[in-house]
Amino acid sequence: MTQALRLGIAGLGTVGVGVVKIVRRHADLLKARTGRSIEIVAVSARDPNKDRGVNLSDYAWETDPVALAKRDDIDVYVELMGGENGPAKASVEAALASGKDVVTANKALLAIHGQELAEQAEAAGRVIRFEAAVAGGIPVIKSLTEGLAGNEITRVMGVMNGTCNYILTRMQSQRQGYNALFDECAELGYLEADPNLDVGGIDAAHKLALLASIAFGTKPNFDGIEIEGIQQISLDDIDQAEDMGFRIKLLGVAQRTARGLEQRMQPCLVPSDSPLGQLEGGTNMVVIEGDAVEQVVLRGPGAGEGPTASAVMGDVCDLARGLQILTFGRPANSLEAAAPAVTGLPAPYYLRLGLLDKPGALAKVAAILGDAGVSIDRMRQYAHAESTAPVLIVTHKTTRAALDIALDRFRETDVVAGAPVALRIEEV
Amino acid sequence: MTQALRLGIAGLGTVGVGVVKIVRRHADLLKARTGRSIEIVAVSARDPNKDRGVNLSDYAWETDPVALAKRDDIDVYVELMGGENGPAKASVEAALASGKDVVTANKALLAIHGQELAEQAEAAGRVIRFEAAVAGGIPVIKSLTEGLAGNEITRVMGVMNGTCNYILTRMQSQRQGYNALFDECAELGYLEADPNLDVGGIDAAHKLALLASIAFGTKPNFDGIEIEGIQQISLDDIDQAEDMGFRIKLLGVAQRTARGLEQRMQPCLVPSDSPLGQLEGGTNMVVIEGDAVEQVVLRGPGAGEGPTASAVMGDVCDLARGLQILTFGRPANSLEAAAPAVTGLPAPYYLRLGLLDKPGALAKVAAILGDAGVSIDRMRQYAHAESTAPVLIVTHKTTRAALDIALDRFRETDVVAGAPVALRIEEV
Numbered sequence: 001m002t003q004a005l006r007l008g009i010a011g012l013g014t015v016g017v018g019v020v021k022i023v024r025r026h027a028d029l030l031k032a033r034t035g036r037s038i039e040i041v042a043v044s045a046r047d048p049n050k051d052r053g054v055n056l057s058d059y060a061w062e063t064d065p066v067a068l069a070k071r072d073d074i075d076v077y078v079e080l081m082g083g084e085n086g087p088a089k090a091s092v093e094a095a096l097a098s099g100k101d102v103v104t105a106n107k108a109l110l111a112i113h114g115q116e117l118a119e120q121a122e123a124a125g126r127v128i129r130f131e132a133a134v135a136g137g138i139p140v141i142k143s144l145t146e147g148l149a150g151n152e153i154t155r156v157m158g159v160m161n162g163t164c165n166y167i168l169t170r171m172q173s174q175r176q177g178y179n180a181l182f183d184e185c186a187e188l189g190y191l192e193a194d195p196n197l198d199v200g201g202i203d204a205a206h207k208l209a210l211l212a213s214i215a216f217g218t219k220p221n222f223d224g225i226e227i228e229g230i231q232q233i234s235l236d237d238i239d240q241a242e243d244m245g246f247r248i249k250l251l252g253v254a255q256r257t258a259r260g261l262e263q264r265m266q267p268c269l270v271p272s273d274s275p276l277g278q279l280e281g282g283t284n285m286v287v288i289e290g291d292a293v294e295q296v297v298l299r300g301p302g303a304g305e306g307p308t309a310s311a312v313m314g315d316v317c318d319l320a321r322g323l324q325i326l327t328f329g330r331p332a333n334s335l336e337a338a339a340p341a342v343t344g345l346p347a348p349y350y351l352r353l354g355l356l357d358k359p360g361a362l363a364k365v366a367a368i369l370g371d372a373g374v375s376i377d378r379m380r381q382y383a384h385a386e387s388t389a390p391v392l393i394v395t396h397k398t399t400r401a402a403l404d405i406a407l408d409r410f411r412e413t414d415v416v417a418g419a420p421v422a423l424r425i426e427e428v
Numbered sequence: 429m430t431q432a433l434r435l436g437i438a439g440l441g442t443v444g445v446g447v448v449k450i451v452r453r454h455a456d457l458l459k460a461r462t463g464r465s466i467e468i469v470a471v472s473a474r475d476p477n478k479d480r481g482v483n484l485s486d487y488a489w490e491t492d493p494v495a496l497a498k499r500d501d502i503d504v505y506v507e508l509m510g511g512e513n514g515p516a517k518a519s520v521e522a523a524l525a526s527g528k529d530v531v532t533a534n535k536a537l538l539a540i541h542g543q544e545l546a547e548q549a550e551a552a553g554r555v556i557r558f559e560a561a562v563a564g565g566i567p568v569i570k571s572l573t574e575g576l577a578g579n580e581i582t583r584v585m586g587v588m589n590g591t592c593n594y595i596l597t598r599m600q601s602q603r604q605g606y607n608a609l610f611d612e613c614a615e616l617g618y619l620e621a622d623p624n625l626d627v628g629g630i631d632a633a634h635k636l637a638l639l640a641s642i643a644f645g646t647k648p649n650f651d652g653i654e655i656e657g658i659q660q661i662s663l664d665d666i667d668q669a670e671d672m673g674f675r676i677k678l679l680g681v682a683q684r685t686a687r688g689l690e691q692r693m694q695p696c697l698v699p700s701d702s703p704l705g706q707l708e709g710g711t712n713m714v715v716i717e718g719d720a721v722e723q724v725v726l727r728g729p730g731a732g733e734g735p736t737a738s739a740v741m742g743d744v745c746d747l748a749r750g751l752q753i754l755t756f757g758r759p760a761n762s763l764e765a766a767a768p769a770v771t772g773l774p775a776p777y778y779l780r781l782g783l784l785d786k787p788g789a790l791a792k793v794a795a796i797l798g799d800a801g802v803s804i805d806r807m808r809q810y811a812h813a814e815s816t817a818p819v820l821i822v823t824h825k826t827t828r829a830a831l832d833i834a835l836d837r838f839r840e841t842d843v844v845a846g847a848p849v850a851l852r853i854e855e856v
Contacts, residue, residue: 150741313578
């Protein structure tokens, strides 16, 4: 009989407890599927006395995750503490150096230090697996790295922060403003300790950096991502986008362009009747496009005890079965340092601006757009009680640079009130 | 440098040509990802002189696929001929016996003979991979077997025949009847040589048998599937289901019940606003539910040169990377012979019947349902010009057995015209 696969788990929050539960509940099932017993040998967390609702008395306890990672009696180090530096990084390095494979849910760690850690893993002949780091329970890392390995990937995009999507869909369905929903999320515990990680788009951008690396064979480059959060989205934008047939999503998009690797995480408009447009609440969705497969859409829970633990266990089962995949799907030293595309590919844009009630106002706006080379697809001016008329414009495809010239010139006129809102329309 | 992975491809139809194109186009990419060159050594098809739009002159030609499968100079036998017996089966057996791994898109072969072939493969220390056999380009076999291996799967379901979904969505959007659309599909080449494989639900049922085997650790049991095609679906059903908030899909469902393994492939109603309800045209969708992951939804092209070749190449890349997965995700001799559940779990049903214009007619129908223990959730009687009133009933959850008693009694009354339509409503 093959020897058991022995796990050391650092971090006993929601996900860690979820993993412990699966290992205990499904001992027979996991053995039937992988051909090996999967056992937890030791665990590590801050407070050994806290009641976590699960029996941990069979496992050795380490207060120091680095000590856990180095233990001779584990085969796989499961890092579920989080954080891009500190104990997470130190313990992963210690695990690799002492010959352990690593399974982690830590998107920040890999988005920032993925390249060096992948190199360390390969030098040690070990692997780092991180299905749980991206889009919770959806097996997206596996689909992209393995299932779609025959494709040149042309674009990968997704809604990968459930809290942002919850806020945006509640704004639409419940007519609540951003600030009220932000407060509600804080009360419900839906927000990270630093809420900017969620609503500022950073958490989702970490995930995008990992997907882009696998998709395009490039070094993970978090700093190369253009990031914009959802804080500026108003109920007016939600309504008027809907009126034009669109919904607003915090959408991550990565694609190769002639001028480099484009990586954006920003509020975008997508067609209301597309799978992305129809995605509601905390659910995640990743869209993968390849030259052979055309388009595959994966949807599932982006967070939570069960779904995230499911992803961790998928990686653990791979290791139990002896399946060894390189961290980003190819040797780390072959990953390319792709230059970030300074501006993305041309796209249609949604513009919302307040037009002052003056003769010729609309003509001025139209002329500025025309002069900048931005062509108008659709325009609506809404009835208004105040002296400012809400005007919505959907442009034909244009570069962001051309649009920025027009936005600058709007500021110089005397007919546009306040700052116009400009959101990219992603063709899906 | 690791030696090249050498392929022998039998069957040069759409999918085979697609595989040849990917191997030629992406030689460098495939090597970068898998660490090995992937080469085609020999091919086999009926007509060596046909122009297939791709250069085959570099490859040895075998007229007999069994001879191809036995060649000493191939590592992987790629079977893309189809058919549940004949050359497909003989050549796969020959490949395994002579120490080759097998990649196939052949759902019928594995649904019928999967158990014995998996046993042969394991006895020979080889594997059979078949991502392309189920739902075209969607990496669903991989997601279910590997990514979700930490879950007890509770239900797997899907729309897995693009032609049927094309017909059903065109009936709704274009107001065309089934027969006209069937003829259109025949002209467009969307139908198998035996169209009953498509519209009769058999092709999709082959796929369901494979998913159920992996999901539940059971021997593939095609004969245990309750199969019903879409031939009886009328425009009235489409309209009236929509009016009640549902769409009709040819839906495969597999789940474990206390009384055995339930496997159904039949037209079902699903909520119009669910991902399954919103699925249009030839696209496929598979929904996987597990105790940890909750629900994952995978969507993509179910057929075509590129998508199906993408799935074949996913398997080939796995083999090039040295990833060996057992055919149905666990040892073939450990698969259980699950008894088919004679009737499925209770569900709500949609009933459409023609009620004759007689006093007390509706009361009689309601009484029959009540006597059979079938409780009514919603009922609509539509305005009518003829002497028969269309009546729609949505029941609360009931067993099919109870419903069948009521349907029998309807036939004995003098108030119901013709045979009522009864369709299951699947809760998604």
